[in-house]
Amino acid sequence: MSERLRPKDLAFLAEETPSTPMHNATVEIFDPGDSGFDYDKLVELIGDRISFVPRYRQRIQQVPGRLANPVWIDDPHFDLGYHVRRSALPRPGSLDQLRELVARIVSRPLDRSKPLWEVYFVEGLAEGRVALLSKSHQALVDGVSTVDxxxxxxxxxxxxxxxxxxxxxxxRAPSPGGLAVGAVRDTLRSRQVASDSVRARAASLLRTADAAAETTGRVLGGVTGRRAAHEGPLVGTHGQQRRVVSVHTDLADHRAIRDVHGGTVNDVILATVAGGLRGWLMTRHESLGGLRRVRAVVPVSVIDSELEATSLGSQIAPHFVDLPIGEPSPVVRLHQVSYSFKVHKETGRGVAANRLAGIAGFAPATFHAIGSRVAAAEVGRGMQLSVTNVPGPQSPLYAAGARMEATFPVPPLPPHHLLAIGVTSYDGGVAYAITADRDAVPDVDVLGQCLSEALAELLDTVSGSRPRVPRGRKGGSARAKPRTTKKTTSSGSKNGSTTGARTGSGAGKGTGGRTS
Incomplete structure (x- = not known):
């Protein structure tokens, strides 16, 4: 029997537009070494393990007359070669070039007539490195039925x-008649199915009304020249194209700040985000008098039992944080962020980051996907920014024998949001990643530089700290070395935390645990 989409999954599909693709993406950089890791080996690896995620061979089928929610059915024409694609960078194969390619690819929505995922094997990175870029729809990876x-x-x-x-x-795919009969039968037998269908229709009507109101507002704004009340440097109407920025820092630096000032590594990360936003807005000559705080949603873990990868999606909750961008002191910003998580800490339901990172086959991509789903559900509640922070393993991971040297997320932009930030720690490093609207935020690379400066500002308050030297140059080698600091660069295309209990290991509060 085919499984029906839940209302939340259906909402992700219904809210998707060409300018708001609802998929998560992750970039992973590998050193093939002597493993011979190439495109053919990747296809072989995915073919060997895709049975563990059967949803990846299913597509969505609508029910005639929309008598009930759509169902997942096996794709009768499933072609692994279609989903696993090959690409390459021109010389010199820099991180700039990789991020530009990533920005172009994540700007394109997934084909709904196929299973909702793609993986790109990117060759041509400097020093023989290769990269994997994976895209998966938010309706696909829920952490309950399907992991990344x-x-x-x-x-x-x-x-x-x-x-x-x-x-x-x-x-065998059900016939249209069979789908209709099944919908009527399920509606009569199950109150839940009937309720889901009613909720889906009501939500569709509300979205239609909201879209009409938004269109009217844009027309009036064009006539009067006035900016809509909800628009600003972080919130507004975005286009289809994206820019991608990544900043690679050292986990040891975050821990040094934590050890001196208290709190957790996650607190340091969020204080760095607050300081980076403050510096960026000041370069834009934005008045901070009326914008003292930025309301951010940070997904947190509320797991209090043994973790299972198949039930993670129901154990993540939104946590709202007012990032104190109006505060000039980096230490005061850090303490204010720490205090905002005091209530969550005192619930006793938090989960240590090292506990999450110790899950067999742990991959930050799943947790970022869950965090993005949670953040997207909070759109309209006054939040201006989403920040998902995932503590990754502090030992190397491998794909077909090739060592993963670095990884960073590419979070989706929720509707009306011009920026989204994802943070991942892995093997001694902490990677900050920013997704931004290409046209509305042309200076997102400045924000990346401001994040680096905000972390350096916090380091300067640590006794005996030394000025940090950037890990690499803009446009330099695509090799991502752990435990060093890379200068930020951005990319784009014209076309086309969870947190929990305190622990001494891990990168900080993210989709998994509140680390100390």
Whole structure:
């Protein structure tokens, strides 16, 4: 029997527009070494393990007359080669070029007639490195029925483990008549199905009304020349194209700040975000008199039992933080952020970051996907920014024997949001990643530089700290070395935390744990 989409999953599909694609993305950089890791080996690896995520071979089928929510059905024409694609960078294969390619790819919505995911194998990075860019729709990865594909591709050792794949054959797709009969039957038998159908229709009507109101507002704004009340440097109407920025820093620096000033590594990360936003807005000559705080939603973990990868999606909750961008003192900003998480800490339901990172086959991509789903559900509640922070493993991971040297998320932009920030720690590093609207935020690379400066400002308050030297140059080598600091660069295309309990390891509060 086919499984129906839940109302929340259906909402992600209904709210998607060409300018607001609702998918998550992750970039992973690998050193193939002697493993021979190439496109063919990636296809073989995914073919060997895709059976662990059966949703990745299913597509969405509408019910005639919309008598009930759509269903997931096996794609009778599933073609792994369509979903696993090959690309390459021109010389010199810099991080700038990689981020530009990523920005172009994440700007394009996924094809709804196919399973809602893509993976790009990117060759041509400097020093023989390769990168994987994965895209998966927010309706696909919920942490309950489905985890991210990356969760099953990464191993803790370079030893290649072949699991043998499966002899998969698609189940026969239901006919239109069968779908209609099934919808009527399920509606009569299940109050939940009937309720979901009613909620889906009501939500559709509300979205239509909101879209009409927004169009009217834009027309009036064009006539009067006035900016809509909800628009500003962080919130407004965005276009289809994106820019991507990543800033690679050292986990040891965050821990040093934590050790001196208290709080958690996650507090340091959010204080860095607050300081970076403050510096960026000042370069724009934005008045901070009326914008003293930025309301951010930070997904937090509320797991208080043994973790299971198949139930993570129901154990993440939104936590609102007022980032004190009007405060000039970096230490005071840090303490204000720490205090904002005091209530969550005192619930006793938080989860240590090292506990999350210790999950077998742990991959930050799944947790970022869950965090983005939680953040998207809070749009309209006054938040101006989403920040998902995931504590990753502090030991190397491998794909088909190739060592993953670095990883960073590419968070989606919620409707009317011009910026989104994702943070991931991995193997001694902390990567900040920013997704921005290409046209509305042309200076997002300045924000990246301001994040680096905000972290350096906090480091300066630590006794005996030394000025930090950027890890690499703008446009330099695409090799991502852990435990060093990279200068920020941006990319784009014209076309086309969770948090929990305190612990001494991990990167900070993210979709998993509140780290100390």
């Amino acid at each position: 594909l990356g969760q099953v591709l990464l191993d803790k050792s370079p030893e290649v483990k072949s699991l043998g794949g499966d002899q998969w054959a698609p189940r």
